[in-house]
Amino acid sequence: MNEDAKKRALRLLEKRDYSRKMLMDKLTEKGASEEDAREVADWLCELGVIDDARFAELVVRHYAQKGYGEKRIREELYRRGIDRELWEDALAALPRADDAVYLLLRSRLKARDGSPEALQKAHSYLLRRGYSYGEIRAALERYQSEIEETL
Numbered sequence: 001m002n003e004d005a006k007k008r009a010l011r012l013l014e015k016r017d018y019s020r021k022m023l024m025d026k027l028t029e030k031g032a033s034e035e036d037a038r039e040v041a042d043w044l045c046e047l048g049v050i051d052d053a054r055f056a057e058l059v060v061r062h063y064a065q066k067g068y069g070e071k072r073i074r075e076e077l078y079r080r081g082i083d084r085e086l087w088e089d090a091l092a093a094l095p096r097a098d099d100a101v102y103l104l105l106r107s108r109l110k111a112r113d114g115s116p117e118a119l120q121k122a123h124s125y126l127l128r129r130g131y132s133y134g135e136i137r138a139a140l141e142r143y144q145s146e147i148e149e150t151l
Contacts, residue, residue, distance in 0.1 A: 001043060002036040009040045019055045020045055021081025056082045056090035064094055067104055072130020101131050101139040114147050 005027055012018065012026055020041045027037035044050040056077055063073045070091060077087050108122040119140065126136045 001039045002032060005032040005036040005040045006043070008032065009044060013044070013049060017055055017058060018050065019052050019080045019082055020050050023050060025081075052082050053086050053089065055080070056086045057093065060090045060093060064100075067100060067129060069097055069101070069126075069130030069132065069135065070094060071132065072128075075130070097131060097135045098138060101126060101135045102142055104129065105136075105139045105143055109143070114144065 008030055009023060009027060012023065018026065023044070024034075024037040024041045027040060028034055032040070041050065045052075059076055059080060059082070060073055063076055068076075073091065073094070074087065077090070078084075082090075104126060105122050108125055109118055123136055123140070126139070127133075
């Protein structure tokens with residue numbers, strides 16, 4: 001195993017967490033061979049320094065706290081090279097999206113603007129954040145019924 005690749009990997013991991021794939025990509029980007037990068041990543045996985053299941057949980061928690069939906073979080077897990085079999089356990093920790101979608105919708109419609117243009121913009125925003133049509137529809141219905149109650 002290449003000592004330079006090991007040292008570089010440890011320096012990288014001092015700064016932030018990486019998935020196995022992300023670390024391998026970073027090492028090859030920095031000049032390590034694919035074989036050396038794979039050996040170092042395998043070694044770090046055996047030691048428990050790299051744990052893709054733990055990393056998947058971090059990704060889910062991070063993006064959920066930022067207000068992203070399940071679809072967007074799945075894209076992030078894919079982008080980071082996490083095996084799909086680890087996704088479901090990590091995604092099981094997601095809180096229910098109902099309140100999060102509703103709060104994001106209300107924050108987008110600050111002045112209680114229920115115009116079709118404002119609702120369409122808010123709808124598009126929530127889709128980009130990774131929420132499903134059903135989740136958005138439920139939030140819009142809740143929002144509109146709340147407006148009707150105040151009138």
